[in-house]
Amino acid sequence: MDSIHLILLRIFRPILDVTCAVACTAYENMGCNCTKEKLVLNSRRFYVQKRLGEGGFSVVDLVEEGPTGKLFACKRIMCHSKSDEKVALEELEYYRRFAHPNLIMLEESGMIPRGDICEVLLVLPFYRRGMLQEALDKLKENGQHYSQTQLLRLFKGICDGVRELHNAKPTAIAHRDIKPHNVMLADDDSPVLMDFGSMAPARLEVVGRSEAIALQDTAGEKCSMLFRAPELFHVESHCVINEKIDIWSLGCTLFNMAYLYSPFEPIYMKGDSIHLAVIGRNFKFPETSEYAPVVNDLISSMLVVEPMERPTIEWVLDQVNNMTAEMENRV
Incomplete structure (x- = not known):
């Protein structure tokens, strides 16, 4: 690197650092989801916020829908075989089958291929009061x-x-x-x-x-x-x-x-x-x-x-x- 480039870098590097810091802070204040895992289901975008729980066959993540900011619970079922996939899709059908105030209702669903396996996703209401x-x-x-x-x-x-x-x-x-x-x-x-x-x-x-x-x-x-x-x-x-x-x-x-x-x-x-x-x-x-x-x-x-x-x-x-x-x- 020649001397003129070094001089320019010394002049503009502090400005760039400050600009980046301000931009990052602004994104954080806006609730930026840039670094969070994104799940796209039927054109709806959900950003994973944190893990809520883990079971023997699935995990549940707290997700935020963009741009509404509404929170949901996403049940994620990893299917390692066709039989696993069949069981997960049967569960999905039960969610689709019922609409009753005392039975949890399905908000969105989808399937994501991951190499030789797939992940079935069930987006459900998030209940702040818990279990x-x-x-x-x-x-x-x-x-x-x-x-x-x-x-x-x-x-x-x-x-x-x-x-x-x-x-x-x-x-x-x-x-x-x-x-x-x-x-x-x-x-x-x-x-x-x-x-x-x-x-x-x-x-x-x-x-x-x-x-x-x-x-x-x-x-x-x-x-x-x-x-x-x-x-x-x-x-x-x-x-x-x-x-x-x-x-x-x-x-x-x-x-x-x-x-x-x-x-x-x-x-x-x-x-x-x-x-x-x-x-x-x-x-x-x-x-x-x-x-x-x-x-x-x-x-x-x-x-x-x-x-x-x-x-x-x-x-x-x-x-x-x-x-x-x-x-x-x-x-």
């Missing part, structure tokens, strides 16, 4: 509980979403993994059932040991143990699995919402067999409760080992509505 489980954890930390009115209102919303699934046409759908972790809280505090990755046709006839083992393995992967119905722990070689598995999970969920732990959590914490506890219906209500006895009666009616003896979602909702009406009449 129902987080609200329960906060209550526990503060030594509080939901009032019976709050408890029944939240539970009714969850049941309304489940009824939409169980009454789906032409085929009833079971969620198969209902639990407080899979319920989001909207800004108006209404519950929204999420995570459709465990969904399947509600009624399934199992014929033969190989089918039974396959369903049992799937349940082990996708259905949380503390909320899993007895018939999914050991699937019989010849049986029919139906939507009553969700009723069991609803019983565990209502218990968890009322008493801030799963009915079988004490067994789990001791390291004893959850399977034996579930089929033996080995759980206990707290000795003292601020709720009316009918709340425990409702939980007990759902936590019945024999599926045929469990109530339907319609019956459960009738009981919740009757309990709510009785409380209102007292006031």
